[in-house]
Amino acid sequence: MNEKEIKTALREIPLGGFRFYQQIGSTNDTALAWATEGAPDHSLVVADEQLTGRGRAGNTWYTPPGAALALSLILRPSTEERNQVSLFTALGALAVCKALKEYGLPAEIKWPNDVLIQGKKVAGVLVETVWMGIEIESLILGIGLNVLKTAVPTADKLSFEATSLEHALNHPVDRIDLIPVLIRHLIEYRSILGSETFLLEWQQALAFSGHTVLVWGEKQTPTTGKIVGLGSDGRLVLETKQGELVEVHFGEVHLRPANH
Ligand code: BT5
DSSP states (O other), X not given: XXXXXXXXXXTTSOOSEEEEEEEESOHHHHHHHHHHTTOOTTEEEEEEEESSOBOGGGOBOOBOTTSEEEEEEEEOOOHHHHTTGGGHHHHHHHHHHHHHHTTTOOEEEETTTEEEETTEEEEEEEXXXXXXXXXXXXXXXXXXEEOSGGGSOOGGGOSSOBOOHHHHHTSOOOHHHHHHHHHHXXXXXXXXXXXXXXXXXXXXXXXXXXXXXXXXXXXXXXXXXXXXXXXXXXXXXXXXXXXXXXEEOSSSEEEEETTO
């Protein structure tokens, strides 16, 4: 994968700017720095390999060379979008699901930020923000996606089973073809962010829907309940054994099927 190939593949996508790195610390870090320097809306950072790829709350995201997609899209949110920041993680996850559908793979979203194929994690989304005073000036939408089998870390590095497109399809996938498909869907979902269609597609893509899950997090009392859907702002709604509806807030939340 090189810069020229990716640029050619992205020629019809309206990007604000583009930077490619054969090896990088984290595409999100580079995108955050570029955003601070004034990168235009829809500027894209892509790397072949990440040395210090990040997940949420200091988790490591592994991106070995030649095997995965690691990219960060810089978004300059409109006034309306600034009030919908919590939806951008879903935007990333939905775009991955739609892109994988084009490859014949039914993908699901493990709320809030993981994409699963056949119950195993194939991609993760990390949204970070650049603040200017009390306003969000830019959002960095980072996506890591295991394309080839060699992208998948060994089990000792994982808290949830992982997979790759190659494993699920039984044949390799060209990363260069996948990038424009993914970016196109990111841009499309942004145009309907928070709409009824957006929320409906998100709800339909939810993994473990109708199943009992355990949810816990830093600011969240551990809760067990059946996933019954999403609130209007994208909060996860669980029904407890007592029949009570509980809304799960965004944040560093973890979710597992109750029997996992
Ligand atoms: C995520 O965090 O899933 C968000 C991952 C976002 C990565 C992208 S790559 C481009 C951009 N630049 C960055 O530096 N980051 C973004 P979280 O839900 O916290 O999950 C992290 C956990 O997933 C780790 O603790 C591991 O258990 C597991 N993991 C790490 N690497 C993985 C991989 N390649 N495939 C599947 N699981 C992985």
